[in-house]
Amino acid sequence: xxxxxxxxxxxxxxxxxxxxxxxxxxxxxxxxxxxxxxxxxxxxxxxxxxxxxxxxxxxxxxxxxxxxxxxxxxxxxxxxxxxxxxxxxxxxxxxxxxx
Amino acid sequence: xxxxxxxxxxxxxxxxxxxxxxxxxxxxxxxxxxxxxxxxxxxxxxxxxxxxxxxxxxxxxxxxxxxxxxxxxxxxxxxxxxxxxxxxxxxxxxxxxxxxxxxxxxxxxxxxxxxxxxxxxxxxxxxxxxxxxxxxxxxxxxxxxxxxxxxxxxxxxxxxxxxxxxxxxxxxxxxxxxxxxxxxxxxxxxxxxxxxxxxxxxxxxxxxxxxxxxxxxxxxxxxxxxxxxxxxxxxxxxxxxxxxxxxxxxxxxxxxxxxxxxxxxxxxxxxxxxxxxxxxxxxxxxxxxxxxxxxxxxxxxxxxxxxxxxxxxxxxxxxxxxxxxxxxxxxxxxxxxxxxxxxxxxxxxxxxxxxxxxxxxxxxxxxxxxxxxxxxxxxxxxxxxxxxxxxxxxxxxxxxxxxxxxxxxxxxxxxxxxxxxxxxxxxxxxxxxxxxxxxxxxxxxxxxxxxxxxxxxxx
Ligand code: FES
Numbered sequence: 001x002x003x004x005x006x007x008x009x010x011x012x013x014x015x016x017x018x019x020x021x022x023x024x025x026x027x028x029x030x031x032x033x034x035x036x037x038x039x040x041x042x043x044x045x046x047x048x049x050x051x052x053x054x055x056x057x058x059x060x061x062x063x064x065x066x067x068x069x070x071x072x073x074x075x076x077x078x079x080x081x082x083x084x085x086x087x088x089x090x091x092x093x094x095x096x097x098x099x
Numbered sequence: 100x101x102x103x104x105x106x107x108x109x110x111x112x113x114x115x116x117x118x119x120x121x122x123x124x125x126x127x128x129x130x131x132x133x134x135x136x137x138x139x140x141x142x143x144x145x146x147x148x149x150x151x152x153x154x155x156x157x158x159x160x161x162x163x164x165x166x167x168x169x170x171x172x173x174x175x176x177x178x179x180x181x182x183x184x185x186x187x188x189x190x191x192x193x194x195x196x197x198x199x200x201x202x203x204x205x206x207x208x209x210x211x212x213x214x215x216x217x218x219x220x221x222x223x224x225x226x227x228x229x230x231x232x233x234x235x236x237x238x239x240x241x242x243x244x245x246x247x248x249x250x251x252x253x254x255x256x257x258x259x260x261x262x263x264x265x266x267x268x269x270x271x272x273x274x275x276x277x278x279x280x281x282x283x284x285x286x287x288x289x290x291x292x293x294x295x296x297x298x299x300x301x302x303x304x305x306x307x308x309x310x311x312x313x314x315x316x317x318x319x320x321x322x323x324x325x326x327x328x329x330x331x332x333x334x335x336x337x338x339x340x341x342x343x344x345x346x347x348x349x350x351x352x353x354x355x356x357x358x359x360x361x362x363x364x365x366x367x368x369x370x371x372x373x374x375x376x377x378x379x380x381x382x383x384x385x386x387x388x389x390x391x392x393x394x395x396x397x398x399x400x401x402x403x404x405x406x407x408x409x410x411x412x413x414x415x416x417x418x419x420x421x422x423x424x425x426x427x428x429x430x431x432x433x434x435x436x437x438x439x440x441x442x443x444x445x446x447x448x449x450x451x452x453x454x455x456x457x458x459x460x461x462x463x464x465x466x467x468x469x470x471x472x473x474x475x476x477x478x479x480x481x482x483x484x485x486x487x488x489x490x491x492x493x494x495x496x497x498x499x500x501x502x503x504x505x506x507x508x509x510x511x512x513x514x515x516x517x518x519x520x521x522x523x524x525x526x527x528x529x530x531x532x533x534x535x536x537x538x539x540x541x542x543x544x545x546x547x548x549x550x551x552x553x554x555x556x557x558x
Contacts, residue, residue: 004243027243028146028242037244053225057233058238079133080180
C-alpha cells in the first residue's frame with residue numbers, strides 16, 4: 001500500500017525489524033505505523049467486531065495504529081520510531097490483560 | 100525543580116515561544132509527543148535536509164529548519180516522545196515517556212499542541228486503505244513513503260492540493276482528485292479582496308490546482324463518497340454532476356480541514372468559543388494568549404486554525420504574555436510593537452477568511468449504517484436512536500452507547516455526535532457542547548502508574 005521512495009533494487013534498508021516474527025526492512029525516520037502499512041496483514045483488529053484496521057491519522061488521535069511493540073501492548077505505533085531489531089506484533093482486539 | 104514554563108508541543112508555535120522565553124530569561128521545558136521537533140508541518144525537518152524528498156516537500160517545509168535550529172540552540176529543556184496525560188492546577192503535569200511516568204511542576208503552561216484533521220465519517224472510512232491526507236503526508240516526511248496502486252484523494256482544502264503536488268513531484272501516481280468543495284461561492288468571493296494581502300499563498304494554491312487539472316485528474320462537485328471492499332479498500336463510489344460513478348481503488352486519502360486540539364483545555368475547564376464558519380471549539384484567550392485559567396496560555400493552531408506563519412507569531416506573543424505573568428521585568432507592550440507582532444500576525448491571517456469561506460466543513464447528514472466511533476464501533480443510527488429520547492448533552496450519548504469512551508476519547512467522534520444531536524434536537528450545532536473530558540488525557544497502563552509510585556517513594 002505504501003513504499004519508500006528510498007527503496008530500490010540497489011538501495012539498502014537502514015535496518016531490519018521483526019514483524020510478527022518475519023524480518024522486514026525499515027528506514028530511518030519511519031514509525032511503527034509506517035511499517036504496519038507496508039507489511040500486508042500487519043494491522044490490528046478492532047476491539048468490538050474484530051474487523052481489520054490500519055493506521056488512519058499518523059498524528060496520535062485515532063488509535064488505529066495500536067500494536068504490540070517489544071512486548072508492550074496498545075502502543076501507538078505512529079508515535080514510535082523504528083529501531084534495529086524492534087519486535088512488532090499485530091494487536092488483536094482490545095488490550096489483553098497483563099500485557 | 101520548578102520550571103517557569105512548560106510548553107506542550109514542539110511545532111511552530113511551541114518552538115518560537117520557547118526561543119523567545121529563553122531570550123527573556125525564563126526556564127523552559129518543552130514536551131512533545133513526536134520523537135523530533137517541528138510539529139506535523141515540519142515533521143522530520145532535521146532529517147529531510149537534502150535529496151528528492153526535501154525538494155518535493157517544497158520551500159515552506161524548508162523554512163522550518165531555521166526555527167528548529169534556533170530552538171535546539173535556545174537552552175530550553177526538551178523532552179521528545181513524551182505524552183502529557185494529566186495537568187493539575189498551578190501547575191503539575193503528569194508525563195510518560197519510554198513507559199515511565201513522571202511529574203513536573205511549572206509556574207505557567209503553554210499549550211501549543213496544534214490541530215488534528217477534522218474527522219468526517221462516510222461509508223467505508225474504517226477500511227484498511229482509507230486514511231487522511233495529513234497521515235499520508237506525514238508518511239512522506241517520515242521515511243519517504245508514497246502510496247501505491249490506484250491512489251485517490253477526496254476532500255477539500257489547501258493540504259490535499261499541496262500533497263498531490265508533492266506526490267506528482269516525486270513521480271508518484273494519483274488516479275484522481277475528488278474535490279468535495281462547493282467551488283468558488285459568493286461568501287468566498289466577498290473575502291477575496293482582503294486575501295490579496297497574501298498574494299504568494301493565493302498564487303501557490305492556484306498553481307497546485309492548475310497542475311492537477313492539466314493532468315486531467317480533478318473531478319469537481321463530488322458528494323456521497325463511499326469506500327468498499329472485502330477486508331480492505333477495493334473500490335470507490337461517488338456522485339458528481341448528478342451521475343453515480345465507480346472506480347477501482349487501493350488507497351483513498353481524505354481531508355476536510357483541520358480543527359484545534361482541545362482535550363487539554365476542555366479537561367481544565369477553560370472557556371471555549373464556537374467558530375461557526377469552521378465548526379470547531381477553541382479555548383477563549385486574551386490578546387496575550389492567556390485562557391480563562393490564569394497562567395494557562397494557548398498559541399498556534401491549538402488556539403484557532405491560522406496556519407504555521409500565524410502560529411510562529413502567536414508563539415512569540417504568548418511568550419511575552421507569559422513573561423508578564425511570571426513577573427519578568429520587560430516592557431511587553433514595547434516588545435510587541437518593536438517586533439511588529441500584530442502586523443505580522445494579521446498579514447499571516449489575511450488569506451484565512453477566504454479559505455474558511457471557500458472550504459466550509461461538510462454539512463451532509465451521516466447515514467445510519469456509518470460507524471461514527473472508530474474505537475467502540477458505534478453507528479450514526481445507534482446515536483440517533485438514543486438522541487431522540489435523550490437530552491442534547493453528548494455525555495448522555497456516551498453513557499448510553501460507549502461512543503467516545505474508547506482510547507481516542509472522542510477525538511474522532513466528538514464533533515459528529517454534536518452534529519447528530521443538533522440535527523435530532525433541531526438546534527444550532529454550536530449550541531450543543533462537546534463531551535466532558537476527564538484525565539487521563541491519553542490512556543496509561545498500570546505499569547506506567549506504578550512507575551510513578553516508585554518515583555514518589557524515592558522523593
Ligand atoms: S495512526 Fe492514528 S493514533 Fe496512530
